[in-house]
Amino acid sequence: MNEKRYPPGDLAIWIFILAELLVFAIFFASYAFTRASHVELFNIHQLQLDTDIALVNTLALITSSYFVVRAVKAISVGKRSECVKWLLGAIFMGLIFLVVKSVEYAHHYSNGINLRTNLFYMFYFSLTFFHYMHVIMGVVILSVVTYKGYSGGYSAAEHTGIETGASYWHMVDLVWLILFPLVYVMR
């Protein structure tokens, strides 16, 4: 077993994660700087967002990250079927996030709110939708890894693929943990 290997997973995914974080970082910085000169506008429209539903989504993502951790733990001691169950749980929570977020988008849409409404909503839609696409990507990656795990592709000795998928999923989760307070809560 190679438990002390660092970073976990494939090095390539880390290069990718860093590049992705850079994109989000620039987006967050643009949001912050723009907000600084439009505090009033941002505050008014931020109040229109549903914090409760976003909190549900935050819990969904944190829970799924926890499930992914359990999946990695399980495979590292060779418990293959347990690992697959945890991964399925993580995918399920990811799907809950997507459904809830879609309902939220539908709600905005029916109220006639879109990208062009104002600067705040422009950022709101851009940031959350870019993240939404990453959740989809993460679910796809986790599904591929789950399938390979189900068909016996991983073992206690070799499970780089699961660590790779887990690393990406944690990144998606982490970005939301910044996005949620930044866009929904902080004022």
Next chain:
Amino acid sequence: MKFESQKVAMPYFIAAIGLFVGQILFGLIIGLQYVVGDFLFPEIPFNVARMVHTNLLIVWLLFGFMGAAYYLVPEETETELHSPKLAILMFWVFLVAGALTILGYLLVPYAGLAQMTGNELLPTMGREFLEQPTITKIGIVIVALAFLFNIGMTVLKGRKTVVSLVLFIGLVGLAVFFLFSFYNPDNLVKDKFYWWWVVHLWVEGVWELIMGSILAFVLIKTTGVDREIIEKWLYIIIAMTLITGIVGTGHHYYWIGTPEYWQWWGSIFSALEPIPFFMMTVFAFNMVNKRRRNHPNQAAVLWALGTAVMAFLGAGVWGFMHTLAPVNYYTHGTQITAAHGHMAFYGAYVMIVLAMISYSMPLMRGRKAANSNKSQVMEMWSFWLMTISMVFITLFLTGAGILQTWLQRFTETPQPFMVVQDQVSLFYWMREIAGVFFLIGLVVYIASFFVGGEEATESKARSSV
């Protein structure tokens, strides 16, 4: 060369180089017309010569890409090309159609050409880079379909590698996005909006996939590094290309009448477009450092490294320079754009095609691995001549662009376009001189094909490297 059918790449490469020469000659003509306005007037007016310069570039790069695909795909899939005859037939169709189009540009007034070719039935002419008569465009689609069919059938029946799949996806994308050249709405905003789907999504989207896969192929062959490692890099590079490049189209939507959010989207995503190019540079140097062999074709390795560096500088750095909306507000459509265009096209697409030609041509001409040392030295000279000339062309145009932006747009007392053009003419003269050196480099490049001598041999790679 492992498969006989790979040889169909040869006419494609020869035609590519021939048209390249034409492109450079017309480049020199318009470069001179910048400073001697009535040079060759009225025989070859500036607008016609410019059209020939840019259209030849696109056509010869397409010849290069097709040749590269015909060479690369059989080797990757480990099977003969589906139909070498179809490839040769399409070569002639494309060459004749291309030649007729260029002759049409030169011999007939553009409006007359439009009338002759029945443009009013399906009007697609008159837009920058897509000036080809509609029948030529239809011809391009037919050639592209036949080409994709040929390559696709070969991929289907043989081994499927990441390199050939990425190349195929890039080529399909190239064909699909070209279809938007047939969409020509009356609304000028919409027209420009979709025009960029051809222009931008080619060079900052699918062409990068083509470039990445050809680079990966040349590196696998010349360094002997494990395919698995190279493929992993290719995956990350194309993922970053698509993430940044697709929404990055927004940097063309700042001032054409599209909604304001494009200024944000365009700025943020296109600011990150240098990343995949930077990754390509790191990738190329890393693989060469990790090489398991010292391939005798050092000229090909030089082109491969050169394209990675110059693409990063030309497309990445020079693109970033004017990609942010607040900067672009002042610089759009100035010589800064021309500077970027020159170095990006040369670095990314000219050099990758030349890298592929450099690697494959000696093999197609019956060598075991490489040309003679003497021929390679000459080729390397041409590499440096053309590359350094292009650096200077870019720098002079950048100088002209900065001055132009300042005098025409940024100062308290802006001056008219033509008044400013007179004031930056020194830069145009220097650019023209650099252009002459580029042509000399190109002549040396062609001459290197005719240098014989004993074939260079493989030197054992030092295991400590």
